Amino acid sequence: ERLWMPIARATGALGNTSCLVGTPEQVAEALLKYYMLxxxxxxxxxxxxxxxxxEFGRELIPRIKAGAIEIDRRRAAE
Incomplete structure (x- = not known):
């Protein structure tokens, strides 16, 4: 989900070539799914x-931190 692979295909998947694309909210949501795993x-x-x-520091990282805190809070309550 939100994974974009054209650069990886073009380079034979050399280096860090896969991308998550979308708004900060969408990318944070995708990364938080990995966090839940x-x-x-x-x-x-x-x-x-x-x-x-x-931009990551202003828009993305705060969303990921808040989401991770919420996930951890829910897990602790289970």
Whole structure:
């Protein structure tokens, strides 16, 4: 879900070539599905390192943190 593979196909899947695409909300939701499966570390980058890092810090990472806290809270209540 939200996984975009054309670059991986074009490069023979060399390097970090798969992408999650969408709005910050959509990408956070996709990453949180991995978190629910036990993944707790992600390598995220974009094609414009400086501006993407700024946007990730403002838009994406806070959503992921909030979502992970909520998931952990629900799990603790079970």
């Amino acid at each position: 036990g993944v707790d570390s992600f390598l995220i980058r974009g094609f414009d390192p400086l501006n993407d890092a700024i």
